[in-house]
Amino acid sequence: MTLIEEHPANPAAGDEDRPIGYGRLQRKEDPRFVRGKGHYIDDIVLPGMLHGAILRAPVAHARLVSIDTTEALARPKVLAVITGKDLEGLNLAWAPTLSADVQAVLVTDKVRFQGQEVAFVVAEDRYAARDALELIDVQYEVLPPVMNARKALDPDAPVIRDDIEGRTDNHIFDWSAGDEAEAAAVFAAADVVVSQEVVYPRVHPAPMETCGAVADFDPIDGKLTLYETTQAPHAHRTLFAMVAGIPEHKIRVVSPDIGGGFGNKVGIYPGYILAVVGSIVTGKPVKWVEDRSENLMSTSFARDYIMQGEIAATKDGTILGLRTQVLADHGAFNATAQPTKYPAGFFHIFTGSYDLKAAYCKVTGVYTNKAPGGVAYACSFRVTEAVYLVERMVDALARKLEMDPAELRLKNFIKPEQFPYANKTGWEYDSGDYEKTMRLSMEIAGYDELRREQKEKRARGELMGIGISFFTETVGAGPRKHMDIVGLGMADGAELRVHPTGKAVVRISVQSQGQGHETTFAQIVSEELGIPPEDIDVVHGDTDQTPFGLGTYGSRSTPVSGGAVALVARKVREKAKLIAAAMLETRPEDLEWEKGRWFVKGDPSVGKTIAEIALGAHGTVALPDGVDGNLDAEVTYDPPNLTFPYGAYICVVDVDPGTGHVKVRRFIAVDDCGTRINPMIIEGQVHGGLTDGVGMALMEIIEFDEDGNNLGGSFMDYLIPTAMEVPTWETGFTVTPSPHHPIGAKGIGESATVGSPPAIVNAVIDALAPYGVTSIDMPCTPARVWAAMQGHATPPI
Amino acid sequence: MQVSMTMNGEEITREIEPRVLLVHFIRENLGLTGTHWGCDTSNCGTCVVLMDGQPVKSCTVLAAMADGHDVRTVEGLATAGVLDPIQQGFMEEHGLQCGFCTPGMMLTARALLDANPHPNDTEIREAISGQICRCTGYATIVRSVLWAAEHPAELVTIDEEVGA
Ligand code: FES
Ligand code: FES
Numbered sequence: 019m020t021l022i023e024e025h026p027a028n029p030a031a032g033d034e035d036r037p038i039g040y041g042r043l044q045r046k047e048d049p050r051f052v053r054g055k056g057h058y059i060d061d062i063v064l065p066g067m068l069h070g071a072i073l074r075a076p077v078a079h080a081r082l083v084s085i086d087t088t089e090a091l092a093r094p095k096v097l098a099v100i101t102g103k104d105l106e107g108l109n110l111a112w113a114p115t116l117s118a119d120v121q122a123v124l125v126t127d128k129v130r131f132q133g134q135e136v137a138f139v140v141a142e143d144r145y146a147a148r149d150a151l152e153l154i155d156v157q158y159e160v161l162p163p164v165m166n167a168r169k170a171l172d173p174d175a176p177v178i179r180d181d182i183e184g185r186t187d188n189h190i191f192d193w194s195a196g197d198e199a200e201a202a203a204v205f206a207a208a209d210v211v212v213s214q215e216v217v218y219p220r221v222h223p224a225p226m227e228t229c230g231a232v233a234d235f236d237p238i239d240g241k242l243t244l245y246e247t248t249q250a251p252h253a254h255r256t257l258f259a260m261v262a263g264i265p266e267h268k269i270r271v272v273s274p275d276i277g278g279g280f281g282n283k284v285g286i287y288p289g290y291i292l293a294v295v296g297s298i299v300t301g302k303p304v305k306w307v308e309d310r311s312e313n314l315m316s317t318s319f320a321r322d323y324i325m326q327g328e329i330a331a332t333k334d335g336t337i338l339g340l341r342t343q344v345l346a347d348h349g350a351f352n353a354t355a356q357p358t359k360y361p362a363g364f365f366h367i368f369t370g371s372y373d374l375k376a377a378y379c380k381v382t383g384v385y386t387n388k389a390p391g392g393v394a395y396a397c398s399f400r401v402t403e404a405v406y407l408v409e410r411m412v413d414a415l416a417r418k419l420e421m422d423p424a425e426l427r428l429k430n431f432i433k434p435e436q437f438p439y440a441n442k443t444g445w446e447y448d449s450g451d452y453e454k455t456m457r458l459s460m461e462i463a464g465y466d467e468l469r470r471e472q473k474e475k476r477a478r479g480e481l482m483g484i485g486i487s488f489f490t491e492t493v494g495a496g497p498r499k500h501m502d503i504v505g506l507g508m509a510d511g512a513e514l515r516v517h518p519t520g521k522a523v524v525r526i527s528v529q530s531q532g533q534g535h536e537t538t539f540a541q542i543v544s545e546e547l548g549i550p551p552e553d554i555d556v557v558h559g560d561t562d563q564t565p566f567g568l569g570t571y572g573s574r575s576t577p578v579s580g581g582a583v584a585l586v587a588r589k590v591r592e593k594a595k596l597i598a599a600a601m602l603e604t605r606p607e608d609l610e611w612e613k614g615r616w617f618v619k620g621d622p623s624v625g626k627t628i629a630e631i632a633l634g635a636h637g638t639v640a641l642p643d644g645v646d647g648n649l650d651a652e653v654t655y656d657p658p659n660l661t662f663p664y665g666a667y668i669c670v671v672d673v674d675p676g677t678g679h680v681k682v683r684r685f686i687a688v689d690d691c692g693t694r695i696n697p698m699i700i701e702g703q704v705h706g707g708l709t710d711g712v713g714m715a716l717m718e719i720i721e722f723d724e725d726g727n728n729l730g731g732s733f734m735d736y737l738i739p740t741a742m743e744v745p746t747w748e749t750g751f752t753v754t755p756s757p758h759h760p761i762g763a764k765g766i767g768e769s770a771t772v773g774s775p776p777a778i779v780n781a782v783i784d785a786l787a788p789y790g791v792t793s794i795d796m797p798c799t800p801a802r803v804w805a806a807m808q809g810h811a812t813p814p815i
Numbered sequence: 816m817q818v819s820m821t822m823n824g825e826e827i828t829r830e831i832e833p834r835v836l837l838v839h840f841i842r843e844n845l846g847l848t849g850t851h852w853g854c855d856t857s858n859c860g861t862c863v864v865l866m867d868g869q870p871v872k873s874c875t876v877l878a879a880m881a882d883g884h885d886v887r888t889v890e891g892l893a894t895a896g897v898l899d900p901i902q903q904g905f906m907e908e909h910g911l912q913c914g915f916c917t918p919g920m921m922l923t924a925r926a927l928l929d930a931n932p933h934p935n936d937t938e939i940r941e942a943i944s945g946q947i948c949r950c951t952g953y954a955t956i957v958r959s960v961l962w963a964a965e966h967p968a969e970l971v972t973i974d975e976e977v978g979a
Contacts, residue, residue, distance in 0.1 A: 051911055052902040225915075278949045533912065701909070705953075747952060
């Protein structure tokens, strides 16, 4: 069922010190983690368990000529070697992707990216499985690869997906949003138009724990128990039922503790399917856990967008319109995980935080000989790319107009009284007071003082830059009438039981990868029912124990599942009222609620606590008609709209003129995520995202050479910030509750990853102004910055 | 071959393949899964343990090389059921999210505090600079270590009580 309630503004939001309900609270999951008692995928050991390892293709594009597994099979401790041919027999060689394409589980005809899965060995231990990989003899006929999206649509480009009948090119889709004619008219009449290419290179979420699975198929009752590093256990179960033909009630997906996900653990990877096949074939549980190179080379990458941006404005700095043409590299299979109707995710939020007269975007998706994926790394379904584009364009306009970038933004923000605001590409922004947040950020930064300091330093030849980004996200997908993934509406369920002693258990459909759901969701129930958070158990990550829902990604846990949990608690509260009335021998309408207790209006001393009511419900109290003997409820929450968190970020960098090395000296992040459930956890989410931002802006990139070799396939090459590369973060917040969300919360998990890269890059460009630099693409490594200073900036793709 | 070492204060001896990495030995032979692994190239530090009191990346040490040494893992941080201040500090200051890097971070921090009971921000950052956390952004890890530095006495007092 669907429940939608109006939510009054929550005056308590932001309060740091409330023992019951919202406020700073130590995490309930921490005691096990600090003792080393977390239970991650590779910690699972089942009796008789075998180990799987995947042989991967050394080249990016090649016909498979032959595979000889004889020697590998003859090796002691090896139980099975599975190839694409074997899978063809089981009708499992290809699996559907989350974007209506198919992906090879094991290569049958042609290798399409370096690192693609070629064969699967099952052996008694990890080392034996790896040893056997060396003994598989594969012959390839190497083909020229397509490594540059800009060349993918050339008439003479090799056709990558010749497995799809009738396909003669590498084009996947064209998709557009906004009114092209309206935008053309606005641009034609504008005083100023600035154009610029903005590239968001390919990066990787690289959670510290790689992906893996333990499959345990019981041949007697036909039940599959699948332990998996998944952010979406229920969606995976349904998909496994569809792919493997195992009835859904015979599949249990368990997602144990997850060592970080960031979108990397949304997709269904060939390794998971192979573990299942391995278990069916051998009759024993099979564990498969990828190593780091496999993770970086084959699982869901992120971004890879080449964007041609244009911004139109009047002479005095009124922004009129935005336009962009995007070339989207989806790799060898279209396997992005996003709502069906939106092949470019929510990229059409690229209108940002500004009141525009027109906007138009067109996205073209292409195949290349790179790993599939695309929607990952805390991107909120491509909001990352959108925010990066608009915030780079606004800065480019500020430079052109010689206006201060803060002033230009303040002049063009959507005003508080314009909300709910219908933008030009179909979104309805729910709420915001952008100027307030921007001014707070400038105040914390000491913006005017920073500009003075910069002036002095410039006079001395020092390179200091100040960069701003003001982002608006659209998260919490989504209303099921608009949003589904492979036909599954994007709603989430919650079940709540209050036990006879007043302790409770809440079961949710989303899965934490470190976000602290066991704490946050307990706090939501606590706020609604007055039960202390420590008395509320949060169950998640097991499809046999939790209600259906689509899982954790796109910052949707609090917006969707949080809504479900608040509403299920309110349902219990209403039921408690009826039972309390019966216990107090009064009418329900004569009762009033205070946190944890119903009491008689006008006589607060007469009342019943939730614990007393729970005991009553399960006890011998004569229950009113239609009220059954428990204090339980369930809800599926279908959000009426998405939520629109936003923030104002200011970055200060120093660039070494001798080396091009960029140092992030300060970073100020002021976020507005609506109602704040646990400020400590929110701050942690922001800190983590800012660090991602530094990584992408300065260090991280998955590059390829022309032959198709992945140049970012290990942590030696794919550089992630350590404690030395990031400053001590400075954070602040404003609170503008979402008017349509049950508790006014908007989601925070990806805000900083989305919002920070443009602030950093804008700061770098600002620092390099004395060299006449007006654009640079990520990552701003010393070599790339140095080249830009010499007037040789080149795009990474 | 046979290896013997002191693991979290206990003498152990096991028969192993000579090529077995210490991280696999700890996790698979001894079942101490609090020590993690996260890369193939000695870069991530999720596998850090203390060998003779010094942080080492256990993916880069053969179990055979630990023969005769004193090894301490996250499971050996608490004494007599009482948390080390560093464990308490990580909980107080939100020094962890997914918890995957946490054992390694805490062990490095323990070694740092043993050598330098009052480290500053830079010294803490340098100490953990061979380790990656993808979740926290490090500031809260720094705060956690500072918390532990400011509360060393707690362990001592409670320990004495337990010992008494
Ligand atoms: S596992 Fe990455 S450094 Fe040891
Ligand atoms: S807490 Fe997740 S990697 Fe550090």
